[in-house]
Amino acid sequence: MTHGLDVAILGAGGFGREVLQYSQDARAAGWPNRVVGFIDNWSGAFERFDVSVPLLGSFGDIGQIDVRAFIIAVGDPALRRKLADAVVDFRGILVSLIHPTAYVAPTAQIGSGTVLCPYTLIAANSWVGPNVAVNVYASIGHDSRVGGHCVISPYAAVTGAVSLGDGSFLGTHCTIAPAVAIGACSKVSAGSVVTRDAEAGSLLIGNPAKGRVMYPLSGSG
Numbered sequence: 299m300t301h302g303l304d305v306a307i308l309g310a311g312g313f314g315r316e317v318l319q320y321s322q323d324a325r326a327a328g329w330p331n332r333v334v335g336f337i338d339n340w341s342g343a344f345e346r347f348d349v350s351v352p353l354l355g356s357f358g359d360i361g362q363i364d365v366r367a368f369i370i371a372v373g374d375p376a377l378r379r380k381l382a383d384a385v386v387d388f389r390g391i392l393v394s395l396i397h398p399t400a401y402v403a404p405t406a407q408i409g410s411g412t413v414l415c416p417y418t419l420i421a422a423n424s425w426v427g428p429n430v431a432v433n434v435y436a437s438i439g440h441d442s443r444v445g446g447h448c449v450i451s452p453y454a455a456v457t458g459a460v461s462l463g464d465g466s467f468l469g470t471h472c473t474i475a476p477a478v479a480i481g482a483c484s485k486v487s488a489g490s491v492v493t494r495d496a497e498a499g500s501l502l503i504g505n506p507a508k509g510r511v512m513y514p515l516s517g518s519g
């Protein structure tokens with residue numbers, strides 16, 4: 299195995315513990331890096347669970363700890379962006395994590411720091427930006443574009459030629475119909491089916507989804 303990086307996971311909640319396991323699965327399959335701990339302002343995970351790596355510090359310690367490579371494991375796009383900015387400010391790097399069961403088409407592109415959880419599918423000629431979290435069983439169809447810092451919840455189906463703006467959130471089991479464009483910092487409620495384009499900052503709910511603009515554009519850019 300090539301010598302990889304020591305990596306800290308930013309976020310020690312449930313998703314963080316999932317990502318720790320995925321990193322160990324990936325390492326067993328040849329991913330060269332090694333998760334050495336968590337960073338979070340909250341230590342609850344360590345009181346309630348038997349976690350195999352330590353809490354290294356809080357978010358304010360990113361620049362002080364002796365680790366320069368990070369994976370972000372939080373489910374809020376605006377916080378993902380904030381943490382990614384902090385990593386860059388302290389000259390750290392975000393590393394990608396692709397679970398061995400994920401399928402990534404050879405023509406697809408994945409940004410730095412993006413996490414592909416088990417059984418995700420990234421289809422031909424799609425582009426998934428930096429620092430995106432694609433949760434279990436979610437799919438990104440051919441020719442789609444998913445902007446940076448987005449969170450794609452379990453079983454979400456992004457069909458073909460979709461455009462999803464930076465910092466957006468897709469709830470579990472939602473569907474985005476082919477060629478739909480959703481503006482930055484939008485949120486799609488769990489189970490919704492989006493059939494029409496939506497402005498930036500939209501909350502989209504229902505089948506077919508109805509939208510209203512209600513979120514600030516803080517996670518975009």
Ligand SMILES: CC(C)(COP(=O)(O)OP(=O)(O)OC[C@H]1O[C@@H](n2cnc3c(N)ncnc32)[C@H](O)[C@@H]1OP(=O)(O)O)[C@@H](O)C(=O)NCCC(=O)NCCS
Binds near residue numbers: 452467486488
């Ligand atoms: C899309 C979502 C994240 C929005 O959450 P939010 O930004 O906190 O928004 P809120 O819950 O404050 O809801 C905003 C408004 O939409 C309404 N709303 C939210 N979800 C709704 C739904 N499914 N049906 C009807 N109305 C809904 C709220 O009642 C509220 O209305 P109001 O402004 O009149 O009070 C949330 O609706 C959702 O789907 N969560 C599921 C998350 C998920 O799948 N997580 C998986 C993690 S692994």
